[in-house]
Amino acid sequence: MFASFYQCYLQLGRKFTLLDGLPALAIRLYLVPVFWMAGTSKLNHFDSTVAWFGNADWGLGLPFPWLMAALASATEALGAILLLLGFGTRLISIPLAITMFVAALTVHWQNGWQAIADASAPFANASVFAATEKLERARDILQTHGNYEWLTESGNFVVLNNGIEFSATYFILCLALLVMGGGRYVSLDYYTAKYVKN
Known part of the structure; x- marks a missing residue:
């Protein structure tokens, strides 16, 4: 059973060889x-x-x-x-x-692992958690004094962690x-x- 499965696997690999570039x-x-x-x-x-x-x-x-x-x-x-x-x-x-x-x-x-600050990500560190507060403050300012829907229509507002x-x-x-x-x-x-x- 395993041998036949492995043979199919090898044949599949050979078929993809032409696409290896x-x-x-x-x-x-x-x-x-x-x-x-x-x-x-x-x-x-x-x-x-x-x-x-x-x-x-x-x-x-x-x-x-x-x-x-x-x-x-x-x-x-x-x-x-x-x-x-x-x-x-x-x-x-x-x-x-x-x-x-x-x-x-x-x-x-x-700055740790993350390029974009996201406190829910698995490798979040102290700078990411600090950026979360900045992100919330920026959202509040933009929602109060700016056109937040227009600013975020293409995606979420983020803070870079670098x-x-x-x-x-x-x-x-x-x-x-x-x-x-x-x-x-x-x-x-x-x-x-x-x-x-x-």
Whole structure:
């Protein structure tokens, strides 16, 4: 019984082999706007980015802030382009993963896991519970003095917690691309490898 079930399982896996490039494509296309917006935002406000990277009082306090800002900006913007094309996917996934790891540790770590403050979530911490009070106060103000229905017609009013959730997710997706590559049939990596073999 188990052996026949397992044989069916293996056959199903073989049928999906032709589609094995699609998950890599989906991950790449998911990450493209994330890294493009992050990189170009840093480049468009480069002086502010350098100041934020270097200032220990209100920023990250990193050494060599100009170099660090240039590397992070270029990695994210160029990374978005390479991911879109599926070219050098494994190679660019390494500095992108490092960038997300550094962001998680230096920018988001002290805020815990959650990117959006939700006191009912399983990983809610003290900053999330503090944000809940701010959220209720903001709702009261908006309901009293603003058009609350108009403001929330597209979704709930939220307060960001700025935790590591998003940077950790992007880090994990970069690791997946490091292993999977750009994807069969759907990346320049695939066609370049075929050309080089011939």
